Amino acid sequence: MRVCMLTTSFPRRRDDFAGAFVYSLARELGKRGVEVSVVAPHDGRAARYETRSRVHICRFVYAWPQRWQRLAYGEGIPNNLRQHPWVALQIPGFLAMFLKTAWQVCADCDIVHVHWAPLAWLGLALKWRYRVPVVLTVHGSDVRSLPPFLIRPAMERVDAVVAAAPETEALLQELGVAHHAIPLPIDEETLQPGMAPGAVGDELGLRPGDDVVTFVGRLNEFKDPLTLIRAAPLALARRPQTRFVIVGDGPLADELRAAVDGLGLERAVHLAGARRDVGCFLALSKLFVALSPVENAWSMTIAEAMHMRVPCIITRAGRTEQLFTHLEDSFLIPPGDERALAEAIVRLLSGKEERDRLARGALDLLQRYGKDTASILQRTLSLYQAVLVPALKIDSTL
Structure with a gap:
């Protein structure tokens, strides 16, 4: 054929x-x-x-x-x-x-x-x-x-x-x-659960013990990466070892850089730009965030994170709740709410058992939907x- x-x-x-x-x-x-x-x-x-x-x-x-x-x-x-x-x-x-x-x-x-x-x-x-x-x-x-x-x-x-x-x-x-x-x-060739992150950790200046929270996607209003920047100081006040990695490029890139500089987050927030080695970033991550105020229903990046066994925090936007179940396969929060996001980050980083349960539930979800x-x-x-x-x-x- x-x-x-x-x-x-x-x-x-x-x-x-x-x-x-x-x-x-x-x-x-x-x-x-x-x-x-x-x-x-x-x-x-x-x-x-x-x-x-x-x-x-x-x-x-x-x-x-x-x-x-x-x-x-x-x-x-x-x-x-x-x-x-x-x-x-x-x-x-x-x-x-x-x-x-x-x-x-x-x-x-x-x-x-x-x-x-x-x-x-x-x-x-x-x-x-x-x-x-x-x-x-x-x-x-x-x-x-x-x-x-x-x-x-x-x-x-x-x-x-x-x-x-x-x-x-x-x-x-x-x-x-x-x-x-x-x-x-x-892309199962570049996204292999348990894979080594390679040199990405050194590239970003991460240290042993850092807890990595990752965003992957277009830097635009549809994906709303700015809410993660606004949540970062709130989460850092309670979990200072947290590091935030934003992978992607788009029209909000300059605004994100200005927000990071304005909040003094240069050491905690890493803007990695558009990358093909997303698997290496997910291999480092303890949490993944999907923050669209419009729709998250089977975003490719969510499926990739779940495939890599990374627990996901997802906004309740569009048809999200028709697919994902709070505390079973993901942690759901309101869109545009940096306080709720910071609270979810702190809670999940503090509880490995809950993270593992969400990761298992997410894998079951992928299989049920034939992903x-x-x-x-x-x-x-x-x-x-x-x-x-x-x-x-x-x-x-x-």
Whole structure:
């Protein structure tokens, strides 16, 4: 089976965080005998063509000189357009070169698998040209922020729509779009429970006995890392050996640095930036925090932390409480409440037995929801087989 994936974000280097979840899916499919090609934007520095872990990658150039390419990567396409309106001038070239490259790469494929709802229109052009089925995976930000008239007609015309998270499922239900619930796989190559943290501890200046609390994610209002900064002094007053590590980058990065400096937290809070070695940070951690005021339901970073046996503190936002149970698989707190967060941090750092119980409950939760890689790949391959045989009824429970 030959699958061509179209995505607006894909790792440009081995240590790149952008689109890592798409790479994990492509790599795991490759291990199971699927020939995967990926078409993604170039950024002016990455290799145009490369093969990585059996995945063939083709990056298209859409602006010249290449260093002027600013639509993709960075803060993500929507944020790039908001922050730099002139980037909209690159959209026609972006779409034209995306389609031209996909037209060539997908010529011999059996299935086109599109990531990000607007790209479904390109997938449909390839479906018309090559008579191949199109699978669309939506990731949340596309159906959450884009007008329905732009994406719903395309979603209704592809062969299958996949929701990667419960929040996305609910949004698709509101749009009246039939879909299948299949999460993206955890990168089990770089996230191995019990793994050594390598040199990360020394890099951050951590000392034996430090209790590490970790945040991983985009530094934006949707993820709310600032609440962790505000909670840090409250927790440090009672647990001075606590260290806070924030892994990620985004539009709030400068504001976070200013807050750390303003509160005199330089020794206790470490801003690690965007990293690909998230597993090393989780291996150091006694707690993980997910603080979105909007939605946490099966955030990839929560699944990764639970897989690594790190107890999670999660805000009661969106559909969070429909998945996670307070004191059974996680510790739930109100969003935007630094005092509640500090109290939870102090309580859990003071109680190893409770941390261990939450970690065990989280593993049970992952298994119940089929978040292990083997289950995810089996469901993905079953869906591929189903769309290849139009007469075969596709089970919506996939």
